[in-house]
Amino acid sequence: MSTRLSALAASAVLFAAVAVPAASAATGDPARQTGQNGQNGQNGQTGQTGQTGQTVNLATNPGFELPSPNLADWGSIPGWNCTGGPAEAAVTTTAPRSGGSALTVTPAGEDSTGECAQTVSVQPDTTYTASAWVRGDFVHLGATGTGRDVAPAWTETTGGGWQQLTTRFTTGPDARSIRLYVHGWYQQGPFSVDDVRVDGPAPAPAVARGSIPTEDKVVFFTVDDGWQRNPEAERFIADHHLPITAFPLPMPAGGDPDFFRRVTAVPGSSIQDHSVSHSDLSKLPPDQQQVEICDARDAMTRLFGTAPVVFRPPSFAWNTDTLQAAADCGIRTVLTADADFSWGASAVWHPGPLQPGDVVLMHWTDTLATDLARALAAADAAGLRPAGLTDYLR
Structure with a gap:
Protein backbone atom coordinates (compact mmCIF):
# COMPACT_ATOMS: atom_id res chain seq x y z
CA MET A 1 0.00 0.00 0.00
CA ALA A 202 -37.88 20.34 4.70
CA PRO A 203 -37.25 24.06 5.33
CA ALA A 204 -40.20 26.42 5.46
CA PRO A 205 -40.92 27.93 2.03
CA ALA A 206 -39.45 31.32 1.22
CA VAL A 207 -41.70 34.38 1.59
CA ALA A 208 -42.93 36.12 -1.58
CA ARG A 209 -42.88 39.91 -1.45
CA GLY A 210 -43.49 42.79 -3.84
CA SER A 211 -42.67 45.40 -1.20
CA ILE A 212 -41.01 45.45 2.21
CA PRO A 213 -43.21 46.31 5.21
CA THR A 214 -41.73 49.35 6.94
CA GLU A 215 -42.83 52.65 8.40
CA ASP A 216 -39.52 54.25 7.45
CA LYS A 217 -39.66 56.64 4.52
CA VAL A 218 -37.54 54.47 2.25
CA VAL A 219 -37.71 52.76 -1.14
CA PHE A 220 -35.50 50.05 -2.59
CA PHE A 221 -33.77 50.27 -5.99
CA THR A 222 -33.21 46.89 -7.64
CA VAL A 223 -31.42 46.31 -10.97
CA ASP A 224 -31.64 43.08 -12.98
CA ASP A 225 -29.71 41.04 -15.56
CA GLY A 226 -26.36 42.73 -16.25
CA TRP A 227 -25.79 42.44 -19.99
CA GLN A 228 -25.18 46.18 -20.52
CA ARG A 229 -22.81 47.83 -18.07
CA ASN A 230 -22.46 51.50 -18.89
CA PRO A 231 -20.18 53.96 -17.09
CA GLU A 232 -22.88 56.67 -16.88
CA ALA A 233 -24.98 54.51 -14.55
CA GLU A 234 -21.91 53.60 -12.52
CA ARG A 235 -21.06 57.30 -12.07
CA PHE A 236 -24.64 58.17 -11.13
CA ILE A 237 -24.71 55.49 -8.43
CA ALA A 238 -21.40 56.68 -6.99
CA ASP A 239 -22.21 60.41 -7.20
CA HIS A 240 -25.58 59.99 -5.49
CA HIS A 241 -24.36 57.36 -3.03
CA LEU A 242 -27.21 55.04 -3.97
CA PRO A 243 -27.59 51.65 -2.28
CA ILE A 244 -28.38 49.21 -5.09
CA THR A 245 -29.62 45.63 -4.89
CA ALA A 246 -28.22 43.93 -8.00
CA PHE A 247 -29.70 40.78 -9.49
CA PRO A 248 -27.21 39.82 -12.22
CA LEU A 249 -27.20 36.54 -14.11
CA PRO A 250 -24.06 34.44 -13.56
CA MET A 251 -22.76 34.81 -17.12
CA PRO A 252 -22.56 38.63 -17.27
CA ALA A 253 -21.52 38.76 -13.60
CA GLY A 254 -18.66 36.36 -14.29
CA GLY A 255 -17.64 38.33 -17.36
CA ASP A 256 -17.17 41.59 -15.44
CA PRO A 257 -17.29 40.97 -11.67
CA ASP A 258 -15.36 44.15 -10.88
CA PHE A 259 -18.17 46.25 -12.36
CA PHE A 260 -20.71 44.69 -10.02
CA ARG A 261 -18.36 45.13 -7.07
CA ARG A 262 -18.05 48.83 -7.87
CA VAL A 263 -21.77 49.52 -8.38
CA THR A 264 -22.62 47.77 -5.10
CA ALA A 265 -19.89 49.47 -3.07
CA VAL A 266 -22.30 51.86 -1.33
CA PRO A 267 -23.23 50.56 2.16
CA GLY A 268 -26.55 48.73 2.09
CA SER A 269 -25.97 47.43 -1.43
CA SER A 270 -25.86 43.72 -2.18
CA ILE A 271 -25.72 41.17 -5.00
CA GLN A 272 -28.52 38.62 -5.03
CA ASP A 273 -29.87 35.67 -7.07
CA HIS A 274 -31.65 35.92 -10.44
CA SER A 275 -31.37 32.30 -11.73
CA VAL A 276 -28.90 30.86 -14.22
CA SER A 277 -30.79 31.11 -17.50
CA HIS A 278 -33.53 33.74 -16.98
CA SER A 279 -36.17 31.10 -17.75
CA ASP A 280 -39.83 31.17 -16.77
CA LEU A 281 -39.55 29.11 -13.60
CA SER A 282 -43.30 28.58 -13.38
CA LYS A 283 -42.96 26.29 -16.40
CA LEU A 284 -40.18 24.18 -14.87
CA PRO A 285 -40.54 21.21 -12.48
CA PRO A 286 -39.34 21.73 -8.88
CA ASP A 287 -35.99 19.96 -9.30
CA GLN A 288 -35.05 22.12 -12.30
CA GLN A 289 -36.11 25.25 -10.43
CA GLN A 290 -33.80 24.21 -7.61
CA VAL A 291 -30.88 23.88 -10.06
CA GLU A 292 -31.61 27.35 -11.51
CA ILE A 293 -31.65 29.00 -8.07
CA CYS A 294 -28.93 26.99 -6.31
CA ASP A 295 -26.44 27.17 -9.18
CA ALA A 296 -26.91 30.94 -9.46
CA ARG A 297 -26.48 31.21 -5.68
CA ASP A 298 -23.22 29.27 -5.91
CA ALA A 299 -21.95 31.43 -8.76
CA MET A 300 -22.69 34.66 -6.87
CA THR A 301 -21.04 33.26 -3.75
CA ARG A 302 -17.88 32.27 -5.64
CA LEU A 303 -17.67 35.63 -7.42
CA PHE A 304 -18.53 37.98 -4.57
CA GLY A 305 -17.97 36.06 -1.34
CA THR A 306 -21.46 36.34 0.14
CA ALA A 307 -24.33 33.92 -0.37
CA PRO A 308 -27.55 35.52 -1.65
CA VAL A 309 -30.61 35.51 0.59
CA VAL A 310 -33.04 37.07 -1.94
CA PHE A 311 -34.23 35.62 -5.24
CA ARG A 312 -35.74 37.67 -8.06
CA PRO A 313 -37.73 35.36 -10.38
CA PRO A 314 -37.16 36.26 -14.04
CA SER A 315 -40.16 38.10 -15.52
CA PHE A 316 -41.74 37.78 -12.04
CA ALA A 317 -42.85 34.26 -13.03
CA TRP A 318 -43.04 31.92 -10.05
CA ASN A 319 -45.29 29.42 -8.30
CA THR A 320 -45.42 27.63 -4.97
CA ASP A 321 -42.68 25.23 -6.12
CA THR A 322 -40.43 28.28 -6.56
CA LEU A 323 -40.88 29.23 -2.91
CA GLN A 324 -39.82 25.75 -1.77
CA ALA A 325 -36.94 25.52 -4.25
CA ALA A 326 -35.68 28.91 -3.09
CA ALA A 327 -35.84 27.80 0.54
CA ASP A 328 -33.93 24.62 -0.34
CA CYS A 329 -31.20 26.93 -1.69
CA GLY A 330 -31.06 29.00 1.50
CA ILE A 331 -33.13 31.87 0.09
CA ARG A 332 -35.46 33.61 2.53
CA THR A 333 -37.29 36.04 0.20
CA VAL A 334 -38.65 35.73 -3.34
CA LEU A 335 -38.91 39.35 -4.47
CA THR A 336 -40.87 40.95 -7.29
CA ALA A 337 -41.57 44.72 -7.27
CA ASP A 338 -44.38 47.23 -7.23
CA ALA A 339 -42.85 49.87 -9.52
CA ASP A 340 -40.97 49.72 -12.83
CA PHE A 341 -38.64 52.46 -14.00
CA SER A 342 -36.86 50.42 -16.70
CA TRP A 343 -36.29 51.67 -20.26
CA GLY A 344 -37.86 55.09 -19.67
CA ALA A 345 -40.91 53.85 -17.78
CA SER A 346 -42.37 55.41 -14.63
CA ALA A 347 -44.94 52.79 -13.68
CA VAL A 348 -46.12 52.53 -10.09
CA TRP A 349 -48.41 49.52 -9.71
CA HIS A 350 -50.60 50.91 -6.96
CA PRO A 351 -52.62 54.11 -6.67
CA GLY A 352 -50.68 57.29 -6.08
CA PRO A 353 -46.93 57.95 -5.89
CA LEU A 354 -44.22 55.73 -4.47
CA GLN A 355 -44.87 54.62 -0.90
CA PRO A 356 -42.61 53.52 1.98
CA GLY A 357 -41.27 50.01 1.36
CA ASP A 358 -41.82 50.04 -2.39
CA VAL A 359 -39.42 47.96 -4.48
CA VAL A 360 -38.45 49.64 -7.76
CA LEU A 361 -37.45 47.48 -10.73
CA MET A 362 -34.76 48.59 -13.19
CA HIS A 363 -32.34 46.81 -15.53
CA TRP A 364 -28.68 47.10 -16.44
CA THR A 365 -29.29 48.78 -19.82
CA ASP A 366 -28.04 51.77 -21.77
CA THR A 367 -30.91 53.82 -20.26
CA LEU A 368 -30.11 52.99 -16.64
CA ALA A 369 -28.50 56.34 -15.75
CA THR A 370 -31.63 58.26 -16.78
CA ASP A 371 -33.86 55.55 -15.27
CA LEU A 372 -32.08 55.96 -11.93
CA ALA A 373 -32.41 59.74 -12.13
CA ARG A 374 -36.14 59.47 -12.81
CA ALA A 375 -36.65 56.95 -9.99
CA LEU A 376 -34.67 59.11 -7.58
CA ALA A 377 -36.76 62.15 -8.52
CA ALA A 378 -39.97 60.16 -7.92
CA ALA A 379 -38.69 59.05 -4.52
CA ASP A 380 -37.73 62.63 -3.61
CA ALA A 381 -41.18 63.88 -4.64
CA ALA A 382 -42.77 61.32 -2.31
CA GLY A 383 -40.47 62.25 0.57
CA LEU A 384 -38.60 58.93 0.37
CA ARG A 385 -34.95 57.94 0.18
CA PRO A 386 -33.32 54.82 -1.30
CA ALA A 387 -32.17 52.33 1.33
CA GLY A 388 -30.43 48.96 1.50
CA LEU A 389 -32.88 46.12 0.91
CA THR A 390 -31.24 43.45 3.05
CA ASP A 391 -31.11 45.87 6.01
CA TYR A 392 -34.92 45.74 6.10
CA LEU A 393 -35.50 42.04 5.60
CA ARG A 394 -36.53 40.10 8.69
Whole structure:
Protein backbone atom coordinates (compact mmCIF):
# COMPACT_ATOMS: atom_id res chain seq x y z
CA MET A 1 0.00 0.00 0.00
CA SER A 2 1.36 3.46 -0.92
CA THR A 3 2.24 6.10 1.67
CA ARG A 4 -0.86 8.08 0.72
CA LEU A 5 -3.10 5.04 1.12
CA SER A 6 -1.51 4.16 4.46
CA ALA A 7 -2.08 7.69 5.70
CA LEU A 8 -5.65 7.55 4.47
CA ALA A 9 -6.40 4.33 6.32
CA ALA A 10 -4.77 5.47 9.55
CA SER A 11 -6.44 8.87 9.62
CA ALA A 12 -9.87 7.46 8.72
CA VAL A 13 -9.71 4.87 11.51
CA LEU A 14 -8.67 7.51 14.04
CA PHE A 15 -11.31 9.97 12.86
CA ALA A 16 -14.03 7.34 12.94
CA ALA A 17 -13.06 6.43 16.49
CA VAL A 18 -13.53 9.95 17.82
CA ALA A 19 -16.27 11.34 15.61
CA VAL A 20 -19.89 11.19 16.73
CA PRO A 21 -21.95 10.00 15.02
CA ALA A 22 -19.83 7.54 13.08
CA ALA A 23 -20.06 7.07 9.33
CA SER A 24 -20.73 3.79 7.60
CA ALA A 25 -20.88 2.06 4.25
CA ALA A 26 -24.39 0.64 4.09
CA THR A 27 -25.63 -2.25 2.02
CA GLY A 28 -29.37 -1.54 2.23
CA ASP A 29 -31.35 0.71 -0.08
CA PRO A 30 -33.37 3.30 1.82
CA ALA A 31 -33.67 5.27 -1.43
CA ARG A 32 -36.20 2.71 -2.61
CA GLN A 33 -38.21 3.34 0.55
CA THR A 34 -38.25 7.15 0.38
CA GLY A 35 -37.90 7.95 -3.35
CA GLN A 36 -34.94 8.44 -5.68
CA ASN A 37 -33.39 11.02 -7.95
CA GLY A 38 -34.83 14.09 -6.31
CA GLN A 39 -38.34 12.76 -5.77
CA ASN A 40 -38.75 13.95 -2.21
CA GLY A 41 -39.77 11.36 0.31
CA GLN A 42 -42.66 10.79 2.63
CA ASN A 43 -43.85 12.26 5.89
CA GLY A 44 -41.99 11.00 8.92
CA GLN A 45 -39.65 11.94 11.74
CA THR A 46 -37.43 14.90 11.04
CA GLY A 47 -33.87 15.00 12.23
CA GLN A 48 -34.73 17.66 14.79
CA THR A 49 -35.22 16.43 18.33
CA GLY A 50 -38.77 16.56 19.61
CA GLN A 51 -40.37 17.62 16.31
CA THR A 52 -42.13 15.84 13.50
CA GLY A 53 -42.62 16.87 9.90
CA GLN A 54 -41.69 16.02 6.36
CA THR A 55 -38.31 14.42 5.77
CA VAL A 56 -37.08 15.07 2.24
CA ASN A 57 -34.00 14.71 0.09
CA LEU A 58 -32.37 18.15 0.10
CA ALA A 59 -29.65 17.38 -2.47
CA THR A 60 -29.73 19.18 -5.82
CA ASN A 61 -29.76 16.95 -8.92
CA PRO A 62 -29.12 13.86 -6.79
CA GLY A 63 -29.44 11.37 -9.66
CA PHE A 64 -27.51 13.42 -12.25
CA GLU A 65 -30.54 13.34 -14.54
CA LEU A 66 -31.20 17.05 -15.03
CA PRO A 67 -30.08 19.04 -18.10
CA SER A 68 -27.79 22.04 -17.76
CA PRO A 69 -29.71 25.35 -17.89
CA ASN A 70 -29.15 27.63 -20.84
CA LEU A 71 -26.24 30.03 -20.22
CA ALA A 72 -24.61 27.60 -17.78
CA ASP A 73 -20.86 27.05 -17.96
CA TRP A 74 -19.96 24.50 -20.61
CA GLY A 75 -19.42 21.05 -19.15
CA SER A 76 -20.78 21.94 -15.74
CA ILE A 77 -22.76 19.36 -13.77
CA PRO A 78 -26.09 20.93 -12.71
CA GLY A 79 -26.14 21.33 -8.93
CA TRP A 80 -22.51 20.28 -8.53
CA ASN A 81 -19.09 21.95 -8.55
CA CYS A 82 -16.31 19.59 -9.62
CA THR A 83 -12.77 20.81 -8.99
CA GLY A 84 -11.40 19.31 -12.20
CA GLY A 85 -14.24 20.62 -14.34
CA PRO A 86 -15.23 18.85 -17.56
CA ALA A 87 -11.69 17.49 -17.93
CA GLU A 88 -12.46 15.13 -15.03
CA ALA A 89 -16.19 14.94 -14.37
CA ALA A 90 -19.00 14.06 -16.75
CA VAL A 91 -22.52 12.70 -16.67
CA THR A 92 -22.51 9.32 -18.40
CA THR A 93 -25.22 6.90 -19.47
CA THR A 94 -23.08 3.76 -19.12
CA ALA A 95 -24.46 1.43 -16.45
CA PRO A 96 -26.03 3.94 -14.02
CA ARG A 97 -27.34 2.49 -10.80
CA SER A 98 -30.82 3.87 -11.52
CA GLY A 99 -32.40 6.19 -14.01
CA GLY A 100 -30.61 7.03 -17.21
CA SER A 101 -27.31 8.50 -16.03
CA ALA A 102 -24.71 8.79 -13.28
CA LEU A 103 -21.65 10.89 -12.53
CA THR A 104 -18.32 9.47 -13.59
CA VAL A 105 -15.09 11.15 -12.49
CA THR A 106 -11.63 10.34 -13.81
CA PRO A 107 -8.98 12.25 -11.81
CA ALA A 108 -6.72 13.86 -14.38
CA GLY A 109 -3.46 13.95 -12.43
CA GLU A 110 -1.66 12.24 -9.59
CA ASP A 111 -2.52 15.11 -7.24
CA SER A 112 -6.27 15.05 -7.90
CA THR A 113 -8.97 13.16 -6.02
CA GLY A 114 -11.68 14.26 -8.47
CA GLU A 115 -13.82 15.97 -5.88
CA CYS A 116 -17.39 17.07 -6.69
CA ALA A 117 -19.40 19.01 -4.11
CA GLN A 118 -22.54 21.04 -3.56
CA THR A 119 -23.85 23.40 -0.91
CA VAL A 120 -26.89 22.14 0.98
CA SER A 121 -28.95 24.47 3.15
CA VAL A 122 -29.57 23.06 6.63
CA GLN A 123 -31.04 24.04 9.97
CA PRO A 124 -29.03 24.43 13.18
CA ASP A 125 -29.01 21.68 15.80
CA THR A 126 -30.60 19.21 13.41
CA THR A 127 -29.64 15.67 12.42
CA TYR A 128 -29.22 14.72 8.75
CA THR A 129 -28.33 11.52 6.95
CA ALA A 130 -26.21 11.81 3.79
CA SER A 131 -25.83 8.85 1.44
CA ALA A 132 -24.67 8.05 -2.07
CA TRP A 133 -24.23 4.97 -4.20
CA VAL A 134 -20.68 4.71 -5.50
CA ARG A 135 -18.59 2.44 -7.68
CA GLY A 136 -14.78 2.33 -7.65
CA ASP A 137 -11.84 2.22 -5.28
CA PHE A 138 -11.30 4.44 -2.23
CA VAL A 139 -14.42 6.55 -2.83
CA HIS A 140 -15.42 9.01 -0.10
CA LEU A 141 -18.62 10.78 0.96
CA GLY A 142 -18.60 13.49 3.60
CA ALA A 143 -19.78 16.90 4.76
CA THR A 144 -17.94 19.97 6.02
CA GLY A 145 -19.30 23.09 7.69
CA THR A 146 -21.59 21.10 9.95
CA GLY A 147 -20.31 22.82 13.08
CA ARG A 148 -19.21 19.49 14.50
CA ASP A 149 -16.59 16.98 13.35
CA VAL A 150 -18.03 14.18 11.27
CA ALA A 151 -16.09 11.30 9.75
CA PRO A 152 -16.39 10.68 6.02
CA ALA A 153 -17.84 7.42 4.80
CA TRP A 154 -15.48 5.59 2.46
CA THR A 155 -14.86 2.22 0.94
CA GLU A 156 -11.63 0.55 -0.11
CA THR A 157 -13.35 -1.02 -3.11
CA THR A 158 -16.84 -1.74 -4.35
CA GLY A 159 -15.61 -4.76 -6.30
CA GLY A 160 -16.91 -3.40 -9.57
CA GLY A 161 -20.50 -3.04 -8.37
CA TRP A 162 -22.48 -0.32 -6.63
CA GLN A 163 -22.19 0.22 -2.86
CA GLN A 164 -23.99 2.73 -0.66
CA LEU A 165 -22.00 5.05 1.59
CA THR A 166 -23.85 6.66 4.47
CA THR A 167 -22.87 9.25 7.08
CA ARG A 168 -25.03 10.88 9.73
CA PHE A 169 -24.33 14.25 11.32
CA THR A 170 -25.92 16.81 13.61
CA THR A 171 -25.39 20.44 12.78
CA GLY A 172 -24.05 22.97 15.24
CA PRO A 173 -26.02 25.93 16.62
CA ASP A 174 -24.79 28.32 13.90
CA ALA A 175 -24.88 26.00 10.87
CA ARG A 176 -27.01 27.23 7.96
CA SER A 177 -25.39 25.28 5.14
CA ILE A 178 -23.00 22.39 4.69
CA ARG A 179 -20.71 21.36 1.88
CA LEU A 180 -21.51 17.83 0.73
CA TYR A 181 -18.67 16.18 -1.19
CA VAL A 182 -17.73 12.97 -2.97
CA HIS A 183 -14.23 12.13 -4.17
CA GLY A 184 -11.89 9.30 -4.99
CA TRP A 185 -8.26 8.98 -4.00
CA TYR A 186 -4.89 9.72 -5.53
CA GLN A 187 -3.97 7.48 -8.48
CA GLN A 188 -6.86 5.09 -7.82
CA GLY A 189 -8.59 5.54 -11.16
CA PRO A 190 -12.14 6.58 -12.07
CA PHE A 191 -15.19 6.30 -9.84
CA SER A 192 -18.93 6.76 -10.32
CA VAL A 193 -21.68 8.26 -8.14
CA ASP A 194 -25.47 7.98 -8.31
CA ASP A 195 -28.58 8.47 -6.16
CA VAL A 196 -27.21 11.00 -3.68
CA ARG A 197 -29.35 11.91 -0.68
CA VAL A 198 -29.25 14.40 2.17
CA ASP A 199 -32.29 13.44 4.21
CA GLY A 200 -33.64 15.89 6.76
CA PRO A 201 -36.52 18.23 7.55
CA ALA A 202 -37.88 20.34 4.70
CA PRO A 203 -37.25 24.06 5.33
CA ALA A 204 -40.20 26.42 5.46
CA PRO A 205 -40.92 27.93 2.03
CA ALA A 206 -39.45 31.32 1.22
CA VAL A 207 -41.70 34.38 1.59
CA ALA A 208 -42.93 36.12 -1.58
CA ARG A 209 -42.88 39.91 -1.45
CA GLY A 210 -43.49 42.79 -3.84
CA SER A 211 -42.67 45.40 -1.20
CA ILE A 212 -41.01 45.45 2.21
CA PRO A 213 -43.21 46.31 5.21
CA THR A 214 -41.73 49.35 6.94
CA GLU A 215 -42.83 52.65 8.40
CA ASP A 216 -39.52 54.25 7.45
CA LYS A 217 -39.66 56.64 4.52
CA VAL A 218 -37.54 54.47 2.25
CA VAL A 219 -37.71 52.76 -1.14
CA PHE A 220 -35.50 50.05 -2.59
CA PHE A 221 -33.77 50.27 -5.99
CA THR A 222 -33.21 46.89 -7.64
CA VAL A 223 -31.42 46.31 -10.97
CA ASP A 224 -31.64 43.08 -12.98
CA ASP A 225 -29.71 41.04 -15.56
CA GLY A 226 -26.36 42.73 -16.25
CA TRP A 227 -25.79 42.44 -19.99
CA GLN A 228 -25.18 46.18 -20.52
CA ARG A 229 -22.81 47.83 -18.07
CA ASN A 230 -22.46 51.50 -18.89
CA PRO A 231 -20.18 53.96 -17.09
CA GLU A 232 -22.88 56.67 -16.88
CA ALA A 233 -24.98 54.51 -14.55
CA GLU A 234 -21.91 53.60 -12.52
CA ARG A 235 -21.06 57.30 -12.07
CA PHE A 236 -24.64 58.17 -11.13
CA ILE A 237 -24.71 55.49 -8.43
CA ALA A 238 -21.40 56.68 -6.99
CA ASP A 239 -22.21 60.41 -7.20
CA HIS A 240 -25.58 59.99 -5.49
CA HIS A 241 -24.36 57.36 -3.03
CA LEU A 242 -27.21 55.04 -3.97
CA PRO A 243 -27.59 51.65 -2.28
CA ILE A 244 -28.38 49.21 -5.09
CA THR A 245 -29.62 45.63 -4.89
CA ALA A 246 -28.22 43.93 -8.00
CA PHE A 247 -29.70 40.78 -9.49
CA PRO A 248 -27.21 39.82 -12.22
CA LEU A 249 -27.20 36.54 -14.11
CA PRO A 250 -24.06 34.44 -13.56
CA MET A 251 -22.76 34.81 -17.12
CA PRO A 252 -22.56 38.63 -17.27
CA ALA A 253 -21.52 38.76 -13.60
CA GLY A 254 -18.66 36.36 -14.29
CA GLY A 255 -17.64 38.33 -17.36
CA ASP A 256 -17.17 41.59 -15.44
CA PRO A 257 -17.29 40.97 -11.67
CA ASP A 258 -15.36 44.15 -10.88
CA PHE A 259 -18.17 46.25 -12.36
CA PHE A 260 -20.71 44.69 -10.02
CA ARG A 261 -18.36 45.13 -7.07
CA ARG A 262 -18.05 48.83 -7.87
CA VAL A 263 -21.77 49.52 -8.38
CA THR A 264 -22.62 47.77 -5.10
CA ALA A 265 -19.89 49.47 -3.07
CA VAL A 266 -22.30 51.86 -1.33
CA PRO A 267 -23.23 50.56 2.16
CA GLY A 268 -26.55 48.73 2.09
CA SER A 269 -25.97 47.43 -1.43
CA SER A 270 -25.86 43.72 -2.18
CA ILE A 271 -25.72 41.17 -5.00
CA GLN A 272 -28.52 38.62 -5.03
CA ASP A 273 -29.87 35.67 -7.07
CA HIS A 274 -31.65 35.92 -10.44
CA SER A 275 -31.37 32.30 -11.73
CA VAL A 276 -28.90 30.86 -14.22
CA SER A 277 -30.79 31.11 -17.50
CA HIS A 278 -33.53 33.74 -16.98
CA SER A 279 -36.17 31.10 -17.75
CA ASP A 280 -39.83 31.17 -16.77
CA LEU A 281 -39.55 29.11 -13.60
CA SER A 282 -43.30 28.58 -13.38
CA LYS A 283 -42.96 26.29 -16.40
CA LEU A 284 -40.18 24.18 -14.87
CA PRO A 285 -40.54 21.21 -12.48
CA PRO A 286 -39.34 21.73 -8.88
CA ASP A 287 -35.99 19.96 -9.30
CA GLN A 288 -35.05 22.12 -12.30
CA GLN A 289 -36.11 25.25 -10.43
CA GLN A 290 -33.80 24.21 -7.61
CA VAL A 291 -30.88 23.88 -10.06
CA GLU A 292 -31.61 27.35 -11.51
CA ILE A 293 -31.65 29.00 -8.07
CA CYS A 294 -28.93 26.99 -6.31
CA ASP A 295 -26.44 27.17 -9.18
CA ALA A 296 -26.91 30.94 -9.46
CA ARG A 297 -26.48 31.21 -5.68
CA ASP A 298 -23.22 29.27 -5.91
CA ALA A 299 -21.95 31.43 -8.76
CA MET A 300 -22.69 34.66 -6.87
CA THR A 301 -21.04 33.26 -3.75
CA ARG A 302 -17.88 32.27 -5.64
CA LEU A 303 -17.67 35.63 -7.42
CA PHE A 304 -18.53 37.98 -4.57
CA GLY A 305 -17.97 36.06 -1.34
CA THR A 306 -21.46 36.34 0.14
CA ALA A 307 -24.33 33.92 -0.37
CA PRO A 308 -27.55 35.52 -1.65
CA VAL A 309 -30.61 35.51 0.59
CA VAL A 310 -33.04 37.07 -1.94
CA PHE A 311 -34.23 35.62 -5.24
CA ARG A 312 -35.74 37.67 -8.06
CA PRO A 313 -37.73 35.36 -10.38
CA PRO A 314 -37.16 36.26 -14.04
CA SER A 315 -40.16 38.10 -15.52
CA PHE A 316 -41.74 37.78 -12.04
CA ALA A 317 -42.85 34.26 -13.03
CA TRP A 318 -43.04 31.92 -10.05
CA ASN A 319 -45.29 29.42 -8.30
CA THR A 320 -45.42 27.63 -4.97
CA ASP A 321 -42.68 25.23 -6.12
CA THR A 322 -40.43 28.28 -6.56
CA LEU A 323 -40.88 29.23 -2.91
CA GLN A 324 -39.82 25.75 -1.77
CA ALA A 325 -36.94 25.52 -4.25
CA ALA A 326 -35.68 28.91 -3.09
CA ALA A 327 -35.84 27.80 0.54
CA ASP A 328 -33.93 24.62 -0.34
CA CYS A 329 -31.20 26.93 -1.69
CA GLY A 330 -31.06 29.00 1.50
CA ILE A 331 -33.13 31.87 0.09
CA ARG A 332 -35.46 33.61 2.53
CA THR A 333 -37.29 36.04 0.20
CA VAL A 334 -38.65 35.73 -3.34
CA LEU A 335 -38.91 39.35 -4.47
CA THR A 336 -40.87 40.95 -7.29
CA ALA A 337 -41.57 44.72 -7.27
CA ASP A 338 -44.38 47.23 -7.23
CA ALA A 339 -42.85 49.87 -9.52
CA ASP A 340 -40.97 49.72 -12.83
CA PHE A 341 -38.64 52.46 -14.00
CA SER A 342 -36.86 50.42 -16.70
CA TRP A 343 -36.29 51.67 -20.26
CA GLY A 344 -37.86 55.09 -19.67
CA ALA A 345 -40.91 53.85 -17.78
CA SER A 346 -42.37 55.41 -14.63
CA ALA A 347 -44.94 52.79 -13.68
CA VAL A 348 -46.12 52.53 -10.09
CA TRP A 349 -48.41 49.52 -9.71
CA HIS A 350 -50.60 50.91 -6.96
CA PRO A 351 -52.62 54.11 -6.67
CA GLY A 352 -50.68 57.29 -6.08
CA PRO A 353 -46.93 57.95 -5.89
CA LEU A 354 -44.22 55.73 -4.47
CA GLN A 355 -44.87 54.62 -0.90
CA PRO A 356 -42.61 53.52 1.98
CA GLY A 357 -41.27 50.01 1.36
CA ASP A 358 -41.82 50.04 -2.39
CA VAL A 359 -39.42 47.96 -4.48
CA VAL A 360 -38.45 49.64 -7.76
CA LEU A 361 -37.45 47.48 -10.73
CA MET A 362 -34.76 48.59 -13.19
CA HIS A 363 -32.34 46.81 -15.53
CA TRP A 364 -28.68 47.10 -16.44
CA THR A 365 -29.29 48.78 -19.82
CA ASP A 366 -28.04 51.77 -21.77
CA THR A 367 -30.91 53.82 -20.26
CA LEU A 368 -30.11 52.99 -16.64
CA ALA A 369 -28.50 56.34 -15.75
CA THR A 370 -31.63 58.26 -16.78
CA ASP A 371 -33.86 55.55 -15.27
CA LEU A 372 -32.08 55.96 -11.93
CA ALA A 373 -32.41 59.74 -12.13
CA ARG A 374 -36.14 59.47 -12.81
CA ALA A 375 -36.65 56.95 -9.99
CA LEU A 376 -34.67 59.11 -7.58
CA ALA A 377 -36.76 62.15 -8.52
CA ALA A 378 -39.97 60.16 -7.92
CA ALA A 379 -38.69 59.05 -4.52
CA ASP A 380 -37.73 62.63 -3.61
CA ALA A 381 -41.18 63.88 -4.64
CA ALA A 382 -42.77 61.32 -2.31
CA GLY A 383 -40.47 62.25 0.57
CA LEU A 384 -38.60 58.93 0.37
CA ARG A 385 -34.95 57.94 0.18
CA PRO A 386 -33.32 54.82 -1.30
CA ALA A 387 -32.17 52.33 1.33
CA GLY A 388 -30.43 48.96 1.50
CA LEU A 389 -32.88 46.12 0.91
CA THR A 390 -31.24 43.45 3.05
CA ASP A 391 -31.11 45.87 6.01
CA TYR A 392 -34.92 45.74 6.10
CA LEU A 393 -35.50 42.04 5.60
CA ARG A 394 -36.53 40.10 8.69
